[in-house]
Amino acid sequence: MNDITVRTETDYAIEFNKIKKIHRIQSFFKGILFLLPSILLFSVFLFYPMMKTIYLSFFLTDNSGGATTVYVGLDNFKAIFSSPIFLQSLKVTLLFVVYTVPGTVLISLVLAILANEKLRGIGIFRTIFSSTMGISVAAASVFWMFLFHPTIGWLNQILATLGIEAIGWLTDPDWALLSVSISTIWMNIGFTFLILLGGLQSIDSYLYESADIDGGASYFYKLRRITIPMLSPTLFFVITVSFINAFQTFGQVDMLTRGGPQNETNVIVYSIYQEAFMNYQHGSASAQAIVLFVIILVLTLIQFKLGERKVHYQ
The missing domain is CATH 1.10.3720.10 (MetI-like)
Known part of the structure; x- marks a missing residue:
């Protein structure tokens, strides 16, 4: 009888943890949905320009700045400090x-x-x-x-x-x-x-x-x-x-x-x-x-x- 009781309590705890995990995941995705407009704006106007700037700093570009021509590594940084x-x-x-x-x-x-x-x-x-x-x-x-x-x-x-x-x-x-x-x-x-x-x-x-x-x-x-x-x-x-x-x-x-x-x-x-x-x-x-x-x-x-x-x- 005691074994049955322990097994039932254990199952209840497992089920409770599953429900708690599901609620946590649902709350996370709800938060992401609310933040989605801000994430999109930051991605377009902040994260992408930042990544593009880091990328361009390792290259020479054409006159329009839109296309890279030669990979120069850290030469751009060496040039500006000289x-x-x-x-x-x-x-x-x-x-x-x-x-x-x-x-x-x-x-x-x-x-x-x-x-x-x-x-x-x-x-x-x-x-x-x-x-x-x-x-x-x-x-x-x-x-x-x-x-x-x-x-x-x-x-x-x-x-x-x-x-x-x-x-x-x-x-x-x-x-x-x-x-x-x-x-x-x-x-x-x-x-x-x-x-x-x-x-x-x-x-x-x-x-x-x-x-x-x-x-x-x-x-x-x-x-x-x-x-x-x-x-x-x-x-x-x-x-x-x-x-x-x-x-x-x-x-x-x-x-x-x-x-x-x-x-x-x-x-x-x-x-x-x-x-x-x-x-x-x-x-x-x-x-x-x-x-x-x-x-x-x-x-x-x-x-x-x-x-x-x-x-x-x-």
Whole structure:
């Protein structure tokens, strides 16, 4: 009798496991069906181009870039790292990141802290601070092109009234990258400001009330001990996104300087564009794109490894 009972319980357990496995498989395929539109879009616009780029980086191609001609292995990578133009583009890109990311984040943070104050009419200033988010790169570049114009530009006219010699903002190699960086900071402030303002408004007010009750903490003490630590997840996100976007900058460089003068604003993405669509060297351009991908990936992983330790989650 005991043997029959044990055998029945064992059969029940086996049957239960089978049913559980069937439900798990059904749930998996249901999930795949829901994800299928995203998978198709990612396959067409992300995975296929990535695989195609890796494939082309090992070949020479014809002028159209559509057909490979000669397999060259790693020669494309060796060629770009021996090219002074590509090495210059690496240097320019790193400088551009250094110029734009800290400036964008710091200015946006200050504006967000000011706009978070409960003052009459503060909504107008919030709209002004975030307005650059709604302006396209092309339109913003045209606007800054007029500001930087050597003769009719407002910046040089202001310098003239102060008795200072005019500056070739976009034509002088010493000023061109800085000028593009200034325009980029202005373009990116809107998005960064909105994200940081949302992070500030999500901080619980009881933390500030507790600080006031405990010892009447000063404004800067609360900023240093409460606001910045509580805002650290948002700051980490903003810095990471700004960092990646800076490496991928193209539009304003193309509109303002076209990589000049003397390749002083020739960032990596613009170098890839020149190699692929001006020189018709799609293999070399693909190799540069892979190098850019690896650089962004490695630096982002380092940023996550080092920066996330200082992030304070509520």
